[in-house]
Amino acid sequence: MSLYYDAAPLLLPNSNQAGSLKSRVFNSKGHKSSPKQIFALVSEASKWSPVLSEIIERSQLLQLERKLSSNIALLLVHDLLFTKRGVSAPSSHPLRLAVERHKARLNAELTKARLRKGFATIEALRTQMNATGDGEDQETNDGVAGNELESESGLGQWPHPRWVRVNTIKSNMDEELRTTFAGYKTTESLEEILRYPPSSAPKVVHVDKHVPNLLAVPRATDLSKSPAYLNGQIILQDKASCFPAYLLRPDVEGGDCLDACAAPGNKTTHLAAILHDESRAASRPKIYACERDKDRASSLLTLLQTAGAQKYVVAKAGQDFLRIDPGKAPWDGIGTLLLDPSCSGSGIIGRDETLSVVLPRKEASDPLEVQSKKRKRKPTRETTPNVQRVPEENSNIEDKSSDQLSARLAALSTFQLKLLLHAFHFPKARRITYSTCSIYAEENEHVVMRALGSSIAQERGWQISRREEQVSGMRAWTIRGNADACMDSANDKSINVADVAEACIRCEKGTKEGTQGFFVASFVRQIGNLGTDQLMDQEWEGFSDSDSAN
Numbered sequence: 325m326s327l328y329y330d331a332a333p334l335l336l337p338n339s340n341q342a343g344s345l346k347s348r349v350f351n352s353k354g355h356k357s358s359p360k361q362i363f364a365l366v367s368e369a370s371k372w373s374p375v376l377s378e379i380i381e382r383s384q385l386l387q388l389e390r391k392l393s394s395n396i397a398l399l400l401v402h403d404l405l406f407t408k409r410g411v412s413a414p415s416s417h418p419l420r421l422a423v424e425r426h427k428a429r430l431n432a433e434l435t436k437a438r439l440r441k442g443f444a445t446i447e448a449l450r451t452q453m454n455a456t457g458d459g460e461d462q463e464t465n466d467g468v469a470g471n472e473l474e475s476e477s478g479l480g481q482w483p484h485p486r487w488v489r490v491n492t493i494k495s496n497m498d499e500e501l502r503t504t505f506a507g508y509k510t511t512e513s514l515e516e517i518l519r520y521p522p523s524s525a526p527k528v529v530h531v532d533k534h535v536p537n538l539l540a541v542p543r544a545t546d547l548s549k550s551p552a553y554l555n556g557q558i559i560l561q562d563k564a565s566c567f568p569a570y571l572l573r574p575d576v577e578g579g580d581c582l583d584a585c586a587a588p589g590n591k592t593t594h595l596a597a598i599l600h601d602e603s604r605a606a607s608r609p610k611i612y613a614c615e616r617d618k619d620r621a622s623s624l625l626t627l628l629q630t631a632g633a634q635k636y637v638v639a640k641a642g643q644d645f646l647r648i649d650p651g652k653a654p655w656d657g658i659g660t661l662l663l664d665p666s667c668s669g670s671g672i673i674g675r676d677e678t679l680s681v682v683l684p685r686k687e688a689s690d691p692l693e694v695q696s697k698k699r700k701r702k703p704t705r706e707t708t709p710n711v712q713r714v715p716e717e718n719s720n721i722e723d724k725s726s727d728q729l730s731a732r733l734a735a736l737s738t739f740q741l742k743l744l745l746h747a748f749h750f751p752k753a754r755r756i757t758y759s760t761c762s763i764y765a766e767e768n769e770h771v772v773m774r775a776l777g778s779s780i781a782q783e784r785g786w787q788i789s790r791r792e793e794q795v796s797g798m799r800a801w802t803i804r805g806n807a808d809a810c811m812d813s814a815n816d817k818s819i820n821v822a823d824v825a826e827a828c829i830r831c832e833k834g835t836k837e838g839t840q841g842f843f844v845a846s847f848v849r850q851i852g853n854l855g856t857d858q859l860m861d862q863e864w865e866g867f868s869d870s871d872s873a874n
C-alpha cells in the first residue's frame with residue numbers, strides 16, 4: 325500500500341508548486357516505494373484522470389466508501405481497471421477491499437464512459453488518452469540511458485528532444501550545421517537523441533525526415549544564448565507545430581495567405597520562410613497575421629522582427645478573425661488560411677512537468693443516473709456551466725472536474741468550429757489547415773467532421789485533403805486520425821469516414837517520435853467548379869444558427 329501513500333500527495337492541487345513531477349519523485353528521500361514505480365503510476369493515473377474521475381463520480385464510490393480520499397481512489401481504481409496485477413496491497417487491506425467490492429460497477433462505468441465518448445474498444449480509448457504504445461516495442465532501461473519509463477500497465481513515456489527550425493529567411497540547413505552545430509555528430513536516429521539523460525547535452529544532431537529544415541538535439545542543449553537563436557536564424561519550435569504551415573503549402577500562385585490566430589507567431593514565421601523559399605520574385609503573395617489579443621500581438625511583432633519576416637507579413641494586432649468580412653478587400657484575395665485557434669493545450673509537453681489532474685468530487689456527478697440502494701443523496705450539482713462562453717487562452721483545462729472538463733471541451737469545440745466555418749467563407753480560398761495542440765477528439769476529429777457536414781462546406785465544395793494529396797512528409801507520417809472519433813460525429817452519410825480519419829494527422833506526446841500532442845487536418849476545394857466571381861458576389865451575412873450548430 326506504500327506505493328499509493330507515496331503517490332497520492334503528488335496528485336493534490338498545488339503540489340506542482342514544489343517543482344516538476346520528475347524532480348519531486350526522484351529527488352525525494354522520504355518515499356518507501358521505488359521512484360520509477362511512483363512516477364509511472366502518477367503519470368498514468370493523471371493522464372487517465374478525466375476518465376477515472378467520471379467513473380468514480382458516476383459509481384458513487386466516494387459516497388459509498390467514506391474512508392477513500394479522492395486522490396487515493398484515483399490511484400486504486402487506475403490499478404484495478406488498467407493493470408494486470410490489480411491493486412498492489414495485501415488482499416485484506418481495507419482500502420483495497422473498498423475498491424474491489426465495487427469492481428463490477430466500476431467496470432460497467434468504464435464501459436459506459438468509453439461508449440459515451442464513442443470508442444468501440446478500450447484500445448481506441450487508450451489512443452485517445454494519448455497512450456504511448458504497448459511497451460513491447462520499447463526497450464526497458466537495461467543497457468540504455470534509462471530515461472524512458474514504463475509503468476506496470478505497460479505504458480511508457482519517452483523524453484522530448486529540443487526541436488530547432490532553421491529559419492530559411494536568414495540562413496539554411498548547411499550553414500547552421502557548419503556554424504551553430506559545428507562539431508556535432510549527425511545521427512540518423514532520433515531515438516539516439518531521445519536516449520540521452522535529461523541532464524546531458526552531447527553534441528549530436530538529427531535532421532528530421534518529415535519536415536524540411538528541421539532538426540533535433542538533446543533536450544538539455546541550451547541554444548538560447550547562441551548567436552543563431554538571438555539573430556533569428558534558428559527558431560525553437562516543436563516538430564508537430566511545424567506541420568500546419570508545411571501542410572498548407574502557401575504558394576506564389578495561390579493568392580494571399582491568412583494566419584487567422586497568429587500569436588506568438590511560430591507558424592506565421594514558418595509560412596513566411598516557405599514563401600521566401602518558393603520564390604524570390606517581387607510578386608510574392610502577402611501573409612496577413614491576425615491576433616485578437618493585443619498583448620499577445622506584441623510577441624508576434626517581436627518574433628516577426630527577429631525572424632526577418634516582417635517584409636512578408638502584414639500583422640493585424642487586435643483583429644478578431646470572426647469580425648473579418650471575407651468578401652471585402654484585402655480579404656477577398658485570400659487563397660490559403662492557417663487556422664490554429666485557442667484550444668485546451670492538453671498536448672503541450674510542459675503540462676507533464678506541471679502535472680494536470682482531474683480529481684473526482686465527493687458529490688455524485690449525476691444523481692439520477694446513480695441509483696444507489698444504500699444511500700440516496702440529494703443532488704448537489706451547481707448550475708450547468710455556460711457552454712457558449714468563449715474560452716480564455718492558456719487556462720489549464722485539466723484542473724477541472726470531469727463534468728467541467730466536458731463542458732469546457734464543448735465550449736472550445738463550438739468556438740473552434742465557428743472559426744473554421746468562417747474560414748470556409750473566403751471567396752478565393754482553396755486550402756485551409758485546422759490545427760490544435762489538444763489530444764481530445766472533441767477539439768479535433770469532431771470539429772473536422774462537423775465542419776465537413778456543414779451547409780457552407782457543401783455549398784462551397786470544401787473537402788478534406790486526402791492523405792495521398794498531402795505533401796510528401798505529411799503523407800509519410802503514420803499517426804493518423806481516430807476513425808472511431810470521426811464515426812462518432814458523422815452526421816452526413818456521403819462523407820467517407822475512413823478517408824477523413826486517414827487524412828487527419830495526429831501527434832502523440834511521450835512517444836519515440838519526440839513530439840507534443842497535436843492535431844492537424846487540411847481542407848481543399850476546386851474553386852473553378854463554382855466560379856470565383858459567383859462566390860465573390862455572395863455576401864457574407866454573419867453566422868446563422870445552423871452554421872454553428874451543424
Ligand SMILES: C[S@@+](CC[C@H](N)C(=O)[O-])C[C@H]1O[C@@H](n2cnc3c(N)ncnc32)[C@H](O)[C@@H]1O
Pocket residue numbers: 565584585586587588589590591592614615616617620643644645646664665666667717
Ligand atoms: C494557439 S494560439 C496560436 C499559436 C500560433 N499559431 C503559433 O504558432 O505561434 C491561438 C491564438 O489565437 C488567438 N485568437 C483566439 N481567438 C481569436 C480570434 N477570434 N481572432 C484572432 N485571434 C484569436 C489567441 O489570442 C491566441 O493568441
